[in-house]
Amino acid sequence: MTPACALTTVLGLLCLTGFGTAFPADPDDTPKALRGDVLKATSSKDKAGAYQKLFEKVGRQGFADLTKDEVTGIALQAAWETYTKPAKRPKPLMPRTNDIYDPTELGKFVAFFKERTKAPVPEWWARGITDVDLFPGQHHAFIGSDTGPKCRESKSGALVPDGAEMEEKDGKRVYSVGGRTVEFPSDTFDELSNSFAGVVGEKRSAVAGYTAVCGEAFEIAGFEGRGGKSTWKADVWGTDRDFLGGQGYHWVEVREKDGTVFVFGAESHGMYAEAFDLATGKCQWRFCSCYWFHHSEKWKHN
Secondary structure (H helix, E strand, O other): OOHHHHHHHHHHHHHHOOOOOOOOOOOOOOHHHHHHHHHHOOOHHHHHHHHHHHHHHHOHHHHHHHOOOOOHHHHHHHHHHHHOOEEEOOOOOOOOOOEEEOHHHHHHHHHHHHHHHOOOOOHHHHHHOOOOEEEOOOEEEOOOOOOOOOEEEOOOOOEEEOOEEEEEEOOEEEEEEOOEEEEEEHHHOOOOOOEEEEEEOOOEEEEEEEOOOOOOOEEEEEEEOOOOEEEEEEEEOOOOOOOOOOOOOEEEEEEEEOOEEEEEEEEOOEEEEEEEEOOOOOEEEEEEOOOOOOOHHHOOOO
């Protein structure tokens, strides 16, 4: 063996045994690294898993710093964990649980949410997310949230918000609200989509097609002009719940402010909100109380 080869071998062994400093390994379980994993995650499953690892690492004592994170999604999820304080219901209320999350604390979360996002939060959503039944170590539920946005059956048979209309003709759907209309091909959305909600503007519009049974993922599409020139389509994760039968509900409201379209949703086991750029469809942030059906009540971060 030549002297050069021998030196290389020795240096390699030193690094492998931890004595070498030439090529230090970057730890992948630091809060910084785990935060990076949250940002890199592109699916609801991976995002939930990344949040779990990050939050279990920092613990409850680390949430205060994360609520100041420059990434809105991280700040919102950290705030949710900060303000979900287990409590007991003052008086039994059948069929509700005796375990709850303190509504006063969750009112602070709503205030934080509004301040951080500047979103036009619907009253039903702000009210519903403070009324939580808790199943310790398992999940939470919105059993008492029986009032969502007012909806009605449209001329096409699809469910639409009160004040909106949906008609179907010549292979196209015509969605109308506020005296404005937008047209788009009937096959724009999944054939199982039986409900629609959207905002229609003079230049740009956005319409979401979803199912009214549970918070499974769905799509929202952007359009230009009345003719419905498609400009983008994006995935709304919702609660990402797979519906296996039975009865349930799924409420969705779409609002717009300053070039951002907001999707607010609720179902029996989770509430969520997501924001998209109205011109491009780029997702700006996502929040989901149940982490896309990966409930944090099962995590070890308290």
